[in-house]
Amino acid sequence: MEEYNSISDTIMESSRATPVVLSRRNLAAILLTTCLSSFATPYISSGVQIALPVIAAEYGISATLIGWVPTAFLIPYAIFLLPFGKIADTWGRRRIFLGGTATMAAGIAIAGLAPDFWFILAGMTVAGFGSAMTFATSVPLLTTNYPLRERGKVIGINTAVVYIGLSSGPFIGGILTDAFGWRALYLVAVPAALAALAAGVLFVPRDTGLRQEQGLRFDATGTAVYAAGLLLLILGASRLPAFWAFALVIAGTAGIAGFLIWEGRAVNPIFPVRTFVGNRPFTYSNIAALINYSSTYAITFLLSMYLYYIQGFSPAAAGTVLVAQPVMMAVMTPIAGRLSDRIEPRLLATTGMAIVAAGLFALAFIGWDTPVAAIAGILLFLGFGYGAFSSPNMNSIMSSVADSRAGIASATAGTMRVLGQIASMAIAMTAFSVLIGTVVISPEVADELLRAISASFVVFGCLCTAGIWFSYARGDLRAKG
Numbered sequence: 001m002e003e004y005n006s007i008s009d010t011i012m013e014s015s016r017a018t019p020v021v022l023s024r025r026n027l028a029a030i031l032l033t034t035c036l037s038s039f040a041t042p043y044i045s046s047g048v049q050i051a052l053p054v055i056a057a058e059y060g061i062s063a064t065l066i067g068w069v070p071t072a073f074l075i076p077y078a079i080f081l082l083p084f085g086k087i088a089d090t091w092g093r094r095r096i097f098l099g100g101t102a103t104m105a106a107g108i109a110i111a112g113l114a115p116d117f118w119f120i121l122a123g124m125t126v127a128g129f130g131s132a133m134t135f136a137t138s139v140p141l142l143t144t145n146y147p148l149r150e151r152g153k154v155i156g157i158n159t160a161v162v163y164i165g166l167s168s169g170p171f172i173g174g175i176l177t178d179a180f181g182w183r184a185l186y187l188v189a190v191p192a193a194l195a196a197l198a199a200g201v202l203f204v205p206r207d208t209g210l211r212q213e214q215g216l217r218f219d220a221t222g223t224a225v226y227a228a229g230l231l232l233l234i235l236g237a238s239r240l241p242a243f244w245a246f247a248l249v250i251a252g253t254a255g256i257a258g259f260l261i262w263e264g265r266a267v268n269p270i271f272p273v274r275t276f277v278g279n280r281p282f283t284y285s286n287i288a289a290l291i292n293y294s295s296t297y298a299i300t301f302l303l304s305m306y307l308y309y310i311q312g313f314s315p316a317a318a319g320t321v322l323v324a325q326p327v328m329m330a331v332m333t334p335i336a337g338r339l340s341d342r343i344e345p346r347l348l349a350t351t352g353m354a355i356v357a358a359g360l361f362a363l364a365f366i367g368w369d370t371p372v373a374a375i376a377g378i379l380l381f382l383g384f385g386y387g388a389f390s391s392p393n394m395n396s397i398m399s400s401v402a403d404s405r406a407g408i409a410s411a412t413a414g415t416m417r418v419l420g421q422i423a424s425m426a427i428a429m430t431a432f433s434v435l436i437g438t439v440v441i442s443p444e445v446a447d448e449l450l451r452a453i454s455a456s457f458v459v460f461g462c463l464c465t466a467g468i469w470f471s472y473a474r475g476d477l478r479a480k481g
Contacts, residue, residue, distance in 0.1 A: 022145055022205065029203035030145055031154055034138040036196035037101050038158055039165040040189050041131040044108060045073055046300065047169030048124075050319070051182040058182075059117040072121045073128040075234055078418040079227045080132035085411025086219075086270040092207035093137040093144070093407060098200050100133020105193035112186030123186075135414045140406035141204060143398045149341060151399060156337015156391035160330050163386060167326035170300055171319035178316050219270045222262050226270070229255020233419075237426040241433050271408060281400040282409065284474035285349075285393050286416050291467030292353065292389060293420020295360060295460040298428040299325075299382070302453045303363075303375070309446055310368060321372060324379040325386070332387025337395060345392035345399075350471040352388030353464060359385060360461035364454045389471070399477050424460070431456045 022030075048070055056066040088096040107127030114120040142154045176184040229252050236248025263269040276282055300322055307318035336348055359382040366375060394413060401409045435452040436445055 026203055026205075027146060029199055030141060031157060033196050033199040033204060034097075034141055034158055035161040036192050036199070037097070037104075037134045038138050038161045040104060040108070040193050040196070041077075041135055042162050042165035043169045043172070044124075044127060044131075044186070044189055045070060045077075045169070046166050047173030047185055048073075049301065050170045050173045050304070051177045051185050054177055054182045055117070055120065061117055065117075069120060069124055071234070071238060072124040073131075074418065074422070075128065075231060076125055077128035077132045077135075078234060078415065078422075079230050080129060081136055081411040081414045081418070082226060082408070083223050083270050084133050084136040085407040085409075087407075088133075088137045088140065089404060089407035093140050094200070094204050094207050096133050097137040097141060097204065098197060100130045100137065101193055101197040101200060103127075103130030104134060105190055105197065106130070108186050108193060109190050112183045112190065132414075136407055136411040139394070139398060139410040139413075140403075143406055144403045145205065148399075152341035152345070152391065152395040153334065153338045155394045155398065156334040156340070159337065159391040159394050160333035160387070163329045163333060163390060164326045167300065167329065168323060170304060171323045171326075174316045174319040178314075219263075219266050219268055222259060222266055222270055225255060225262060226259040229253070229259055234422055237422045238429075240426045241430045271412070272405070276401075279400055281346075281396050281474045281477055284470045285345075285396040285400070286412055288349065288353065288389075288467050288471040288474070289393055289397070289413055290416040290420045290423075291463060291470065292356065292393075293417050294423040294427070295420075295464040295467065296356060296382070296386070297421040297424035298456065298460070299360075299363070301425065302428060302456055303379075305449065306366065306453055307375075309443060309449055311372065321376055322379065324376045325383040328380045328383025329387045329390075332384050333391045336388045337391035340392035340395045344476045345396040346472060346474050346476065348392040349389045349396065350468060352385045352390070352392070353468045353471045355385030355388060356382055357461055357464035357468065360457050360464055364457035364461060366454070367450065393471070396474065396477060427459055428452075428456045431459070 052066050052069060055061065055069065084096055084100070104127050107123045107125070107130055109123070110126060111120050111123030114123060139155065139158060142158060143151055146154050172188075173185045176188065231252070232248045232255060233252030236245045236250075236252055239245035240249070260271075260273055263271045264273040303322060304318050307313040307321060313321070336352070340348055359378055362378050362381070363375075397409055397413050398406065431452045432449075435455060436448045
């Protein structure tokens with residue numbers, strides 16, 4: 001009961017921390033602004049995957065080197081999420097959001113107009129840095145401006161946009177790349193980012209009620225340890241199952257552990273470990289998010305390989321099948337978000353996680369003769385589960401902390417997403433390495449490819465099943481009785 005009362009007190013503190021009452025028009029403009037920005041980041045990070053073969057062919061880039069295009073985006077995005085969450089809580093979310101949106105737009109434009117391959121890497125790095133700034137602040141801008149009773153609804157809408165960008169990136173990217181070339185993939189995102197910047201300047205209010213920490217020193221040591229540990233973890237996970245990659249993963253994990261120990265003792269930590277110790281809804285919700293992304297991020301990659309090599313689909317045709325998932329997510333996520341304002345988020349999220357686990361096990365049984373309609377049906381089923389899980393889970397994360405910690409809470413959730421994406425691809429690549437080897441994927445190894453895909457989905461299903469417990473065991477946000 002003490003834990004429930006503590007969480008309830010935190011929510012009440014959050015509701016009191018919004019001193020400015022905005023008009024419905026202004027609130028709608030803030031929602032549109034954050035959604036435009038929230039779409040661009042996952043769209044670029046996922047959509048570029050389908051254009052990599054075309055980019056490699058144009059510049060004569062090896063398979064190993066071309067993999068650095070998404071990695072160049074991922075590394076700064078992952079490393080700077082937490083630091084910018086802390087900076088935004090202290091110095092103002094509006095300025096970090098606007099600066100990040102401008103930086104992201106510049107990076108996307110550099111990549112789209114790149115005269116050579118190295119400019120693409122530079123543009124992706126700049127875009128990743130800017131995306132860390134925007135993702136650390138977009139959800140806090142919603143939760144600190146909208147009234148508490150609408151928090152689940154707006155989180156649901158924003159989360160739907162993130163998932164749509166993540167899942168529709170390959171679909172849109174495939175069509176644009178086929179029709180206009182790979183540069184169009186980048187350049188169509190620039191107007192959306194600039195529109196978000198303009199709307200942010202006009203409608204996002206200046207920050208009030210910031211934490212009075214400006215006189216304290218920034219935790220540079222903790223930031224450096226965190227950056228080094230996460231960098232080693234990302235580099236190692238992306239090169240598994242090589243022996244040296246395992247060594248990097250171990251070193252990176254040790255670095256993250258050292259970071260948490262340091263933050264527990266730091267005077268002004270970028271991640272307030274002591275604040276979150278004992279906050280079960282926050283901790284377990286983030287673990288559930290990590291497991292969810294670890295189980296699901298590689299679905300698009302695996303099914304695109306299946307549809308291309310096993311079913312013989314073109315990239316555009318494969319993208320058309322894969323769009324079934326984000327369509328259902330777009331429908332379900334706002335509904336689940338709104339329901340989480342009235343029903344305990346853990347009940348909705350746990351149901352969604354169970355549905356996703358069932359869908360993953362179903363995908364483990366696809367074969368040579370599986371009808372495309374059956375695959376689309378499973379994707380719709382998965383999309384329903386995603387929607388039921390994602391926005392209630394994010395509502396649980398953001399509602400379990402005070403508004404003064406909203407930036408850190410959002411950045412933590414974003415970091416779980418990135419780490420989950422890394423883990424998901426590492427699992428898939430390990431299955432490919434063990435069951436296919438180092439040969440180039442081609443129709444000649446289609447049987448081995450199908451076994452690797454099935455094995456990956458079995459692992460993902462088991463992992464997601466474990467996540468059901470964390471989702472349910474987080475506890476209720478609202479006080480009992």
